[in-house]
Amino acid sequence: MLCMPIKNANGAIQGVSLLVNKIDGSAFNKNDEDMFEAFAIFCGMGIHNTKMYEKVCRAVAKQRVALETLSYHATAPSEEAQRIKKLPVPTSNELGLLKFSFSELRMTEDETLLAAMRMFLDLDLLNKFRINYETMCRWLLSVRKNYRNVTYHNWRHAFTVAQTMFAIIKSGGMKNVLTDIEVMCLMVACLSHDLDHRGTNNNFQVMIESPLAQLYSTSTMEHHHFDQCIMILNSKGNEIFMNLNPEEYTNAIRLLEHAILATDLAVYFKSRGEFFHIVEEQKCEWNEDDQRELLRGMLMTACDISAISKPWDVQKEIAKLVFGEFFEQGDLERQQLNKVPDDMMNREKRDLLPKMQVGFVDAICLPCYESLTKVNDKMKPLLDMCQSNRNNWQHLATISTQQMEEKESIKGSAEEKDIDESETSLSTGKSQGAPPRKK
Structure with a gap:
């Protein structure tokens, strides 16, 4: 008997091939083993391609169904x-x-x-x-x-x-x-x-x-x-x-x-x-x-x-x-x-x-x-x-730019006014939290 594993492209075993008794009655040798290994590889490729083809056929069929459905809903009555x-x-x-x-x-x-x-x-x-x-x-x-x-x-x-x-x-x-x-x-x-x-x-x-x-x-x-x-x-x-x-x-x-x-x-x-x-x-x-x-x-x-x-x-x-x-x-x-x-x-x-x-x-x-x-x-x-x-x-x-510049100018003036008022308050001791001046 001569056995060989049949593997897919990833090396996973998909099946086993078996030879029993040579016609001339002699024992299997290394040459037979090498030839049978090549045959097993060929079988693995064939099985893998067949499975892939079946997957492709199913995918194509699903695509056709999806397109038919899409077409039905996408087209006007x-x-x-x-x-x-x-x-x-x-x-x-x-x-x-x-x-x-x-x-x-x-x-x-x-x-x-x-x-x-x-x-x-x-x-x-x-x-x-x-x-x-x-x-x-x-x-x-x-x-x-x-x-x-x-x-x-x-x-x-x-x-x-x-x-x-x-x-x-x-x-x-x-x-x-x-x-x-x-x-x-x-x-x-x-x-x-x-x-x-x-x-x-x-x-x-x-x-x-x-x-x-x-x-x-x-x-x-x-x-x-x-x-x-x-x-x-x-x-x-x-x-x-x-x-x-x-x-x-x-x-x-x-x-x-x-x-x-x-x-x-x-x-x-x-x-x-x-x-x-x-x-x-x-x-x-x-x-x-x-x-x-x-x-x-x-x-x-x-x-x-x-x-x-x-x-x-x-x-x-x-x-x-x-x-x-x-x-x-x-x-x-x-x-x-x-x-x-x-x-x-x-x-x-x-x-x-x-x-x-x-x-x-x-x-x-x-x-x-x-x-x-x-x-x-x-x-x-x-x-x-x-x-x-x-x-x-x-x-x-141009108008928008002028308006933005005016806003910035007004904002800047307001900030300067706040600073001036703060400085004035500090100099007179009237800022918030400042202690009262003694008489």
Whole structure:
């Protein structure tokens, strides 16, 4: 008899293999032992791989069930899509969608959905990509449903970003530069670019070591937004890309991913130098893929920050929402991380809001809009309104600084007065606790 243990990759015994009686009747020798040991190792590897395969199959099955469940709860019901389908869609002129000054602040939820539908209709995307009208309704509803009720990065922000892209294409001179598939993907990306936003930024996800931060080391939330976008597009009843051929579909997914990741300001800072150089040197060759990619990324940033290009009364109202969400993150940093948040996230530094807005405009917004105006001067309204709002914020920053200086001056004067009174009291013997002077 010849016995050998069968071990797994960790060296633990999984079983035993046994040989009984050689055919020629001779005894087992060292050579037989070595060969049988090799066979036992092979058996161990086979058993281990089989078990691993079974685990993988179970995991895949669980994942499919989870995705099916998630998809069911994440997508809008068909009844709701049928309701929206029956509603009349106002024209772009009635809604004011062609204007860069457009605001959704006074619109109802249904009105934003119908306005989104109008943009896709006016761009003729349903016809060009053979999209069923009810499918489009359901996709829009599902996208809205997958935005959380956070203070700023919600469905209304996404809708505003899409409207700015629509205005850039229709009124900003980009219609003849972008292809149909690029227009389609940019519009889808704008509506999807902040899906399932939690009201906190990438840095916060890293600090709390969230599962999302463990999945993605860069552009954490943007990768998640893209994943959510693909999940909805692949959900039953929401397949607005279903009639694309394989090559078109692959290209569309690539364009979508790039567009959504481009909304990460870290990506913007990495790519904008090259774009600025191309525009400044008048070396724009939009038939080259690399330059087209830079242009699409810059357009996504311009739309994402477009709140700064709205009329002043709208800009002030949106700024309150933006900083409200920032302060909420700062509160979480204090509570969960016992950390003093950065000024932008610190509600105790709210007096610095105008000054921070000026810094944001100077560092990010103005350079972006200046470069796009050089690409096509029809986008100049974005730059003009941004500059106007920058001046308004600077005026408020100046007033705030003066008020803070006055407070400090008053505080300093009060302290000096207290010191002088104390010194006077001491010199006359009338300070608190001083002994009475003898006659």
